[in-house]
Amino acid sequence: MIPELGHFALVLALILALVQAVVPLVGASRNRLALMAVGRPAAQGQFFFIVVSYVCLTWAFVTSDFSVQLAATNSHSATPLMYKITGVWGNHEGSLLLWAMALSLWTVAVTVFSRHLPDAFLARVLGVLGWVSVGFIAFLLVTSNPFDRLLPGAGEGRDLNPLLQDPGMIIHPPLLYMGYVGFSVAFAFAIAALLSGRLDAAWARWSRPWTTVAWVFLTAGIAVGSGWAYYELGWGGWWFWDPVENASFMPWLLGTALIHSLAVTEKRGAFRSWTVLLAISAFSMSLLGTFLVRSGVITSVHAFATDPKRGLFILALLVLVIGVSLLLYAWRAPRLAGGGSFGFVARETALLGNNVLLSVASASVLLGTLYPLFLDALGLGKISVGPPYFEAVFIPLMTPVVVLMMFGPFLRWKDDAFGAAVRRLAPAFVVSIALGLGIAFAVDHVTWRTVLGLALAAWVVLASLQLLAGRLKERAGAAPGARLRSIPAAWWGMWLAHFGLGIFIIGVTLVGSLDRHLDVKMQNGQRAELAGYTFVFRGVHDADGANYDAARATVEVSRGDRAIATLTPEKRLYLAQGMPMTEASIDIGPFRDVYVSLGEQLEDGAWIVSIYYKPFISWIWLGCLLMGLGGVFAAADRRYRRLAGREATVGAARQTA
Numbered sequence: 001m002i003p004e005l006g007h008f009a010l011v012l013a014l015i016l017a018l019v020q021a022v023v024p025l026v027g028a029s030r031n032r033l034a035l036m037a038v039g040r041p042a043a044q045g046q047f048f049f050i051v052v053s054y055v056c057l058t059w060a061f062v063t064s065d066f067s068v069q070l071a072a073t074n075s076h077s078a079t080p081l082m083y084k085i086t087g088v089w090g091n092h093e094g095s096l097l098l099w100a101m102a103l104s105l106w107t108v109a110v111t112v113f114s115r116h117l118p119d120a121f122l123a124r125v126l127g128v129l130g131w132v133s134v135g136f137i138a139f140l141l142v143t144s145n146p147f148d149r150l151l152p153g154a155g156e157g158r159d160l161n162p163l164l165q166d167p168g169m170i171i172h173p174p175l176l177y178m179g180y181v182g183f184s185v186a187f188a189f190a191i192a193a194l195l196s197g198r199l200d201a202a203w204a205r206w207s208r209p210w211t212t213v214a215w216v217f218l219t220a221g222i223a224v225g226s227g228w229a230y231y232e233l234g235w236g237g238w239w240f241w242d243p244v245e246n247a248s249f250m251p252w253l254l255g256t257a258l259i260h261s262l263a264v265t266e267k268r269g270a271f272r273s274w275t276v277l278l279a280i281s282a283f284s285m286s287l288l289g290t291f292l293v294r295s296g297v298i299t300s301v302h303a304f305a306t307d308p309k310r311g312l313f314i315l316a317l318l319v320l321v322i323g324v325s326l327l328l329y330a331w332r333a334p335r336l337a338g339g340g341s342f343g344f345v346a347r348e349t350a351l352l353g354n355n356v357l358l359s360v361a362s363a364s365v366l367l368g369t370l371y372p373l374f375l376d377a378l379g380l381g382k383i384s385v386g387p388p389y390f391e392a393v394f395i396p397l398m399t400p401v402v403v404l405m406m407f408g409p410f411l412r413w414k415d416d417a418f419g420a421a422v423r424r425l426a427p428a429f430v431v432s433i434a435l436g437l438g439i440a441f442a443v444d445h446v447t448w449r450t451v452l453g454l455a456l457a458a459w460v461v462l463a464s465l466q467l468l469a470g471r472l473k474e475r476a477g478a479a480p481g482a483r484l485r486s487i488p489a490a491w492w493g494m495w496l497a498h499f500g501l502g503i504f505i506i507g508v509t510l511v512g513s514l515d516r517h518l519d520v521k522m523q524n525g526q527r528a529e530l531a532g533y534t535f536v537f538r539g540v541h542d543a544d545g546a547n548y549d550a551a552r553a554t555v556e557v558s559r560g561d562r563a564i565a566t567l568t569p570e571k572r573l574y575l576a577q578g579m580p581m582t583e584a585s586i587d588i589g590p591f592r593d594v595y596v597s598l599g600e601q602l603e604d605g606a607w608i609v610s611i612y613y614k615p616f617i618s619w620i621w622l623g624c625l626l627m628g629l630g631g632v633f634a635a636a637d638r639r640y641r642r643l644a645g646r647e648a649t650v651g652a653a654r655q656t657a
Helices: 002-030 039-062 069-074 081-089 092-113 119-143 168-196 201-232 243-268 272-294 308-336 347-377 387-410 418-442 448-473 480-486 489-514 618-635 638-656
Strands: 516-522 527-530 533-542 548-559 562-567 570-574 579-583 585-588 592-601 607-615
Touching (some): 002 039, 039 069, 092 168, 201 272, 201 638, 387 418, 387 448, 448 489, 489 618, 516 527, 548 607, 570 592, 579 592
Antiparallel strands (some): 527 533
């Protein structure tokens, strides 16, 4: 009866979500504190019942209860326990339940950490989040019930997709979903502000930490997913502009613009229209990603093959969200006008330029992702839009973003002198161009992209160092440690995120320019040479796992007379599905990766071996780590906690009075 208990808990969660969606909004409209107070316990109760439902589904997987259809199609009695647990979200229904649980977790966090908000505003935020929960839980119960039974139950399961039987599956989907769903909080704050008519700096200040944390989760999820694809798929790449990869990248671009727009709204009262529209757009792109993954309209290693009727449900939810949001925006448009004025040369101008360019970049990715689908739907043929399109469109858009990104922190708010700004930045700009040209021509296979990428990376790194040096000079008389501690965490967050982007650009540029690849037929004792490394094939032996048979090769890697590593790539055959898989073996270094994957065995007993030399590829994920860490610093700034405490005290005093 445990699956039935999980289903019943999900029904109770839907009822509480409806209560959370309706009662607090009614209370806010009538200014009745008793009704507004219902939102908090309703949200917490909803979270409890969704967790109960999720635990019940996990129990079915762990105990191999193959009378539950989801467990029968995504697990096996021989599947390792770790992958039985992660198998819960390795499918449409289970991942949607994880999404609903992440949404309820975000909502509970709002109830716990936003007690300083005015009661009416918090009630509206919880009401909006309640309606989003209603949509997703109803989606689960109506079209995607994870507790459907098989009668009679299956004797054995089909096992989890072998692509998903990897440690990356443990952390990638939860991080990605926490990022996706986290933008629902920014969306709820924006809609609550539109409903209340309070579109001021306070609203931006309340929303900003939540948006930053969601952005951190999404950054981490995309980075982990990229690393997972790099070592799991066996082709040595880290990004392929896959439609589902794009589905996570679009809200990331808009979320990045939203963070900067919130900063301007909080600081200067400007960009209010931008901020509201970006909050709506970022969450809408998250819903669009859900539609692409679950509708069956795309073919991708990330997509779930599902009934198109499910896609229709998500599409209807997406249209409803966008339609209602834009109607509210049009209603409140007169209150969004105005704000702080600024000159042509000002920090606001640089941030506005970045907002425009990031939005256009997101739109270009959206066009490249959806255009083939529209052509196919209209019967105009099938086309594939791949990396050549995205690189041709994306690079010209992002180049000025990177340039403006480092101009902005050097400019003053409201107005600045053009000549003074140029004098401050000219040395770093000139040196970065010289370094980009010098380094590019010092390496082989120079292209214009190499020159551009290294010049941009040098610009970001040098300007970041100049910015830090200038900040430290402001307290020249203090001890070094005191000077560092005096800098606010939010400033460090900005600095780390920008510096991390520079490191990321270095990794992308050099691995794209200097990587080497060799496919070679090898037998025991044979050797191959690539990028100064020697690879000696020492044969293949059996290395079977719990639910697969594997052939494991031994490849010795050396450089000159020095042994570097012994790599052990595998070719696996998963027994339940009869599906072959390649498991690459990588020697990871700070300045290069040596990557070997095992192909097919030939009739004469030889094996096809793929060898890759990947310079600076680890800098890609180092840059992502620094960007995410910057977001953590920004969200943890003490200023938000002090203001929250002050506002909570003022609110309590008003209630007492």
